[in-house]
Amino acid sequence: MSVNLESHEPLIVAFCCNWCSYAGADLAGTSRMSYPTNVRIVRVPCSSRVNPSFIIRAFQRGADGVLIAGCHPGDCHYHSGNYYTRRRFTVLKRMLEYMGIEPERFQVRWISGSEGAKFAGVMNEITQEIKALGPNRKLRDVR
């Protein structure tokens, strides 16, 4: 498979919690900020709803990067959900690295509902980082 690195447009799946990061994404829109189209958001009630299997599935199906975005630690709408997120995904990240997935491909960020600019910034940053890595081939299903 030959891939032209320059023209490769990565696909990034972002799991955003409804209360903070999804609201932050909406605010980025309301404020007419701009970021690349590479990111697709899946709305979940809380970042703690994201099962590690969802991430693996995304990589298997060809996503080049996965982001989990939740409320800042201490600000979780459900008090403590994002602490679980943090713990779970530190472990997952190490496993993914062990499997040869570059650490930049899987990121966890905290973005509040009032951080529209931060949301747009993170989207720009992550898209760039993942673009630089080229397509994810490690976990992709053979199809």
Next chain:
Amino acid sequence: MKITTEKINSNLVRDVEEVSGQKVSACFQCGKCTGGCPVVWAMDIFPHQVLRYAQMGLIDELLHSKTLWICASCQTCDSRCPREVDIPKVIEALRLIIMREKGGNYLHPNDLPARVRENAPQQGLVSAFRKYAK
């Protein structure tokens, strides 16, 4: 002096912003810079006016101003600026525009009085030539 769309949209404003790394549009003309400037009385265009002139594209007027050579870069203004505009950097950018032209130097070694040349500390001489000559 007249403000026109051509002046406001001129590339010179962008040059100043690029060389200085400062956004002149951030200034809301509160005048705190001018109020605290220790050498403002010797200036023909006051620090807040420098920003206003720049916003309005009156760059030519600024390039002929005494102010550029009076500013001592003491940074009192930017340490108080509520809009985080580093005015000494804007003034330095204007100075550089002039000095990069042939014959744009403001100070030549021969201009210095003998007294100054002998007594002044190196720190002062080096500073002056870095500010006033290319």
Next chain:
Amino acid sequence: MRYSYYPGCTLKTKAKVYEDTTLQTAKALGLEMVEVEEWQCCGALYPLNTEEHFSLLAPVRALSQAKELNHEKMVTLCAGCFNVFKRTNKAMREDGELRRKINDYLEEDYLGEVDVVHYLEVLKKDIGFTAVAEKVKKKLEGRKIAPYYGCLLLKPRNEMDFDDVENPTIFEDFLSALGATAVEYPYKTECCGSYLSMANEEVAETAVGRILKSAYKSGAEAIMVACPLCKYNLEEYQKQLQDVAGENGKMSVLYFTELLAEALDV
């Protein structure tokens, strides 16, 4: 305690007394100052534009030399040098692009490993003014001194991180450790005109005049400085004092290290 030491051009010539008193007092306080090898002029001014990165090469080289000496901190004295080094170091730590550009010209990468400190900070933080006070042999009692900070030690506010920009107190605390009285006057952080004394003398003279007169009216007998250029300016335009102090009015201008040397009796 051992420190790397960057003297700078002026301290080797016009401000020799500044260096001498520094080295004498440091010794008396048990500090070892190891001069950075092959240092060059720091450039005297930090560049205020986005295009002159390469004037930072000289200070970065000196910092890099200091790093090889393996001391945590590099001490400077001249306020100009201190300003340039502190800001250069901060930029090297925080600005990746600059770091890359500059390091292209160095044999070994410099990443901001050395801490740049002023001698006064060493006295305040590493030794402690209380400990300095204990070493004082000749208390400067009754001496009324006007602390004059100038600009370069303090500003820009968020880069120098030396003391409160508007109401600094380190000079006052230092003076009281020596037993002297610090005079309060409104011009202690007002610019002396800096390099304007080279090419716009009348402007510098007026600026200096305000400082001198204000200090004099507040009862000061001397002004304490940490910058050779401040000292030059304040001494050069003493005739400004005539209005308030009569024809022969004079105000001595002293480096803080001169006062320290006197108090430690070295």
Next chain:
Amino acid sequence: MKRIGVFICWCGSNIAATVDIDKTIAAAKQMPGVVFADHNKYTCSELGQDMVKNAIKEHQLDRVVIGACSPRMHENTFRKTVEAAGLNPYYMEIANIREQCSWVHKDKETATGKAISLVRTAVAKAARNEALFSTEMPIERRALVIGGGIAGIQAALDIAETGFEVDLLEKEPSIGGRMAQLDKTFPTLDCSACILTPKMVDVAQHEKIRLITYSEVEKVEGYVGNFTVTIRNKARSVDMEKCTGCGDCMNKCPQKVSSEFEMGLAERRAIYTPFPQAVPNKPAIDRATCRWFTQEKCRVCEKICPTGAIDYDQVDEFITQRYGAIVVATGFDTHKLDKYGEYAYGKHPDVITSLEMERLFNASGPTGGKLLRPSNGKPPKNVAFIQCVGSRDKAKGNPYCAKICCMYTAKHAILLNEKVPGSKSFVFYIDVRTPGKDYEEFYNRAYEQHNATYIKGNVSKVFPDGDQLVVRSVDALSGALVELVVDMVVLATSVDARSDAKDLAQKLSITTNAHKFFNEAHPKLRPVETQTAGIFLAGVCQGPKDIPETVAQASAAAVKVASLLSKESLKSNPTIAEVDQKRCSGDMSCMAVCPYGAISEKIIEERRGRETVTRKIAEVNTALCQGCGACTVACRPGAINLKGFTNEQILAEVDAICL
């Protein structure tokens, strides 16, 4: 196979300008399960909703996807739409093609591609949506108001007037808040205390209001209609039942302390009420300064008290109470001036803040209402007012405008001129902002009739000169330098959120903006609600505002509370966790992560072959579960799922995105 209908909204040009609607519809028609796709200018309008309803009937749709604005905007609207057409409301999914597509992208081709992908994702999810049903939950018909300033007082009175019980919580020994500290109010110059104190008395006397002073919120649990709040009742060291409020103790207490109410311009005693008209008018002992508590001697108040009300052994008590709704009205702090050394505040006594100026004007203040210079007790002739101290300053203070300073400074200029005949004021401003009924006219009076000179220039430096102050600035309009010698300098100090706002926000599960002001649910359409149902906002804790706006917001919050409490019961959120009994292994990992204690053990009987065995499984309390889903990930056998956000739905979304 499901029969899915897709409706793409133009939102005028908001979506249609960036997303090719026809292409999107054409693509949607190819998606699995989609039997109908159409578009509409404004789907949320009545016409648009009717179109959806008609299509559902005409094409026998059983799932609906609407490509429109964020579900945070119109999810409820469209759920009601499909419900009206006979579908379960949870059969509807929204593809967010406005906030997360057309508004953030510029290139029409790539934006259209993304919009199609978003619609496909929503279709994939909708195909797996199941009918969900709410249950009814009873409501605790009583409200808590946190903060006893004018916002809290007004909210409490208005709620009480609708017949519901209200607890009004105040952390200080008396209610009254900031408004009690003010002298006159703009633009009418009526005396602040004269209009506030009758309301304070009304609160104290209202049979539906319980006043809980010297108390703070410790913990908040539960959810709309059923909050359980633990309140820390701080030890007052005075028995409220026995105390008659005679005040003898305060007169005899030997320990003088700087008065917070007087902004440090006067002293109070260690046993004190903050001000004479306090409600309740019963003192508290400030244990940090009381001689008995700090040095174990004195006990003068105990000896003097005629009713034996002093009780040094009191301890903090915790009250736990249930509420259906909460109003947050915690007010503001004034900006700290430690970064503004250039104004010599704290270095010279004649440089004061605007709130200190209020006390100097006030008849019950430290000078008895005579305006006198703190340094020498003489009336000032020339006073400089510096606006925007700590406001509109992104470098050292708050980037926002504090909104009230222009008006109260105009008031100060007028009052100064009235109190000290012949005096002059100099107001240094960046911009003068006077939107509000009769506000501009009030500001005009200051310079037309009351000797105020307005100077467009931010003051750069204030320094003492003899017994006066020099103020340096520029008049930006004339381009002249300004150097004034004045007797006093008044700093129009900015308005900050309370320093502990973040803590309270965490306790309440509400959010704050970057400056720690509590966030409203929608800046325009839901200004008094928070994102957490049942919690409402009033006053400056939500953002800087003046008294009329504060009172209006408090009354609005009260109506929201009353309309909530007037219901018999509430519909619960059906998107909660559900246990698959067969798969549950009973290891209870889910229980450990549940933040609401909504999961408990349950013993069930099962047939295993011929035997009946008992085993332990997890059970979700549907009233307590809030639907975060943390349990679903903790569950090893995957037996617990989140309705509305099931594993199957989310995986289908992921698959659709990666197609």
